[in-house]
Amino acid sequence: MPIYSDKVMEHFMNPRNVGEIEDADGIGEVGNPVCGDMMTFYIKVDDNHLSDVKFKTFGCGAAIAVSSIVSEMAKGKTLEEAKRITPALVAQELEGLPKNKYHCSNLGAQALNKAIDDYLKKQGKVAKSKKRGKDEKD
Amino acid sequence: MKKVYLDHVATTPVLPEVLEAMLPYFKDAYGNAQSLHDWGDESREAIEDARSRVADLIGAQAEEIIFTSSGTESNNFAIKGLAMAQQSKGKHIVVSAIEHFSVLHSARTLEKWGFEMTQVPVDRYGMINPDEVSRSLRKDTVLVSIMHGNSEVGTIQPIKEIAELAKEAGAIFHTDAVATAGTIPVDVRELKLDALSLAGNQFYGPKGVGALWLKKGLRIIPFLDGGVQEGGKRPGTENIPAIVGMGKAAELAKAEMESRIHRFSALRDKLIAGLLSRLEHVILTGHPTQRLPGNASFCVEFIEGEAMLMLLNHQGIAASSGSACTSRALKASHVLIAMGIPHEVAQGSLLFSFGLENTEEDVDYVLEALPPIVDRLRQMSPLYAKFLKSQKGGE
Secondary structure, X not given: OOOOOHHHHHHHHOOOOEOOOOOOOEEEEEEOOXXXXXXXEEEEEEOOEEEXXXXXXXXXXXXXXXXXXXXXXXXXOEHHXXXXXXXXXXXXXXXXXXXXXXXXXXXXXXXXXXXXXXXXXXXXXXXXXXXXXXXXXX | OOOXXXXXXXOOOOOHHHHHHHHHHOOOOOOOOOOOOHHHHHHHHHHHHHHHHHHHHOOOOHHHEEEEOOHHXXXXXXXXHHHHHOOOOOOEEEEEOOOOHHHHHHHHHHHHOOOEEEEEOOOOOXXXXXXXXXXXXXXXXXXXXXXXXXXXXXXXXXXXXXXXXXXXOOOEEEEEOOOOEOOEOOOOOOOOOOEEEEEHHHOOOOOOOEEEEEOOOOOOOOOOOOOOHHHHOOOOOOOHHHHHHHHHHHHHHHHHHHHHHHHHHHHHHHHHHHHXXXXXXXXXXXXXXXXXXXXXXXXXXXOOHHHHHHHHHHOOEEXXXXXXXXXXXXXOOHHHXXXXXXXXXXXXXXXEEOOOOOOHHHHHHHHHHHHHHHHHHHHHOHHHHHHHHHHHHHO
């Protein structure tokens, strides 16, 4: 279906890092009730780095590709670096997303952010993270 | 790779005999049907011949058939044109909640023009209860339009009963028969109809041609002003190759209808039984028995339709879906929602529609290809993970 770029198709057909992390350090769940896409990200944090990232996604081809590439982009990064992954960067990395799908499928960065916030909250570093999380969304 | 086309609701292919019949009218027989010479006569005869064949298909008289560009145009024309012609009598119309957008949106346009519209609900099988139609009828109801068959879920409505109710109340009754005309027997007199829409590309004719049957004597306001084509009701130089193709397709559909129904129903039933036995948490959508012969429609829980379509396409299988993600508007099918199917279940909509080139091997191929696709997407689905956890918790 040529509505998607080759990169989206490649990630859809061979998604990286699908699954759950049993003893995750942070979990982020986002959903878009309008179009029905849902993503859950699981992270493992080691020495301020994302040592593991996994996801589960209910949604269209774009939503699955987005989740896959976000997991790839985030893995190995510091928390600060990972928080700088934006929907725009994700779309760029995927060589573009269809216009009408941009907002509903491109929830990966938000889900990852939520997972990091969840980790920080558990660590007692909630205030700083919340503010940044909000900025990132806009 | 094996290729299996199971998206005949989107369009059927053009049969070789149909194409053969059309070809001369692209090249040698190019006359304008309104011209007064041999060239014109040849084209005029071709149109009138096609008109008779289309009329024969639905038990109508040839002069009651108006050729249009599509089922969508026929529906627009019927809803707006008939209502506008009746507006001195009343400004209320009745449609169902599961009509095609060409009916629903036409009805909404009429609302903007000062009409009132009532939408009749459907039950969980997509079936309309004639009593609901009765309740919606008013003194000022001038038009009732209820589809004959729904292509998305396959449900066939008790159209004769509904038509009788509408007419007892003094309203005109139109049906969108795009999914049924040329597929199952449709007889406009027996069904007591006033107007009916059909489309050529739903029964192996070409795209770009449809027809509106209007009972003789019924008044309609044309959209287009122009010449005398189609009795002045639909002016514009006729699309002769397409009209000829629709005529040929109608003739074949009538001749082969029984055997087609028999074949499609067998394939449909094999696929439905096979999928329901192989996959858990899959529901058949639409009516279990009152359904179109080629329609096998499902909702596969915990996963989304577009992702299924993409993976099926990768295996050479063409299907369709009413999920939000597959629609440009990113809204779940209004048909599934009207049937009370929850949004997240409607997301898993998957429709296979059979046609003449399909075989039992095609069904076997789908039965083999789909379960691993469903498994794969469920393994990725947070909804499925939650469901499994809730199952464990319940034990």
